Amino acid sequence: MHTRRIGDVEVSAIGLGAMPMSIEGRPDEARSLATLHAALDTGVTLIDTADAYHRDADEVGHNETLIAKALATHDRGGDVLVATKGGHLRPGDGSWTLDGSPRHLKEACEASLRRLGVEAIGLYQFHRPDPRVPYAESVGAVRELLDEGKILAAGVSNANPEQIELANDILGGRLVSVQNQFSPAFRSSEPELRLCDELGIAFLPWSPLGGISRAGELGSVHAPFARIAEAHGVSPQRVCLAWMLAKSPAVVPIPGASRPETIRDSAAATELVLTAEELAELDAA
């Protein structure tokens, strides 16, 4: 498995996005544990989660609890960087609400620590700017968590270039990752990707395959991905992830999965080398 860096930590160049195993449409626990174990078997050492990855109001942290269980029952569980987040809430009606207040972020971090069963969280990401709270105050809470040793590294998500610069300043140059939406159909975070590349900050594309309901359509929606996939005898999803990896050494995609075969297929993207012509064609697609 090829690796990349998030701050000081070396991780698999493809991570696992664990969200589909906890929200609407999730599989049963046995299939989720099999998916998480398949990821570990194949060498994945980065798992992305959030306290808000749950379905019902009374099961906050469902995804973190699931991951803690999977790691505890696998001999490579200790090698994994678990990247969680705080700042979103799910009231149980299918919606996603926000609380970026310092008080909430600190309480949320404590709860994540308990669910993950660790003394410090490997990577804590501020999930999404809350318009009711100055960005500097939210990120300031994350800085305090870092200074207190409750988290080992800090990231932000859904941030624009100005917010990335501000977060890095507030964190005293210690921002290690930015997680933004980026896929063949959603390329408007190219400026953030380029900024991360310049600053040496990891860029984690979320919904890299177009999102849970649309990822299966990648081939038909994006003909060049399907054509190049056929030429290599691989899936269009694998071509998509290899194309992203080629954009910058800062890029670490986190494709979601709820089945062992999909994370195995996605992880193999680290081995797929596309030609300069193919990459140019996909850039222009």
Ligand SMILES: NC(=O)c1ccc[n+]([C@@H]2O[C@H](COP(=O)([O-])OP(=O)(O)OC[C@H]3O[C@@H](n4cnc5c(N)ncnc54)[C@H](OP(=O)(O)O)[C@@H]3O)[C@@H](O)[C@H]2O)c1
């Ligand atoms: N920071 C944020 O605000 C934010 C927002 C959304 C998501 N995220 C993170 O980003 C992760 C990824 O996003 P996502 O899960 O929304 O969407 P995605 O990665 O674009 O798509 C996930 C879907 O793609 C399918 N898939 C994965 N690999 C495949 C392959 N090789 N071949 C065919 N199908 C494949 C999976 O199918 P199966 O389910 O059948 O395995 C899954 O349902 C999430 O899990 C979450 O960790 C973050």
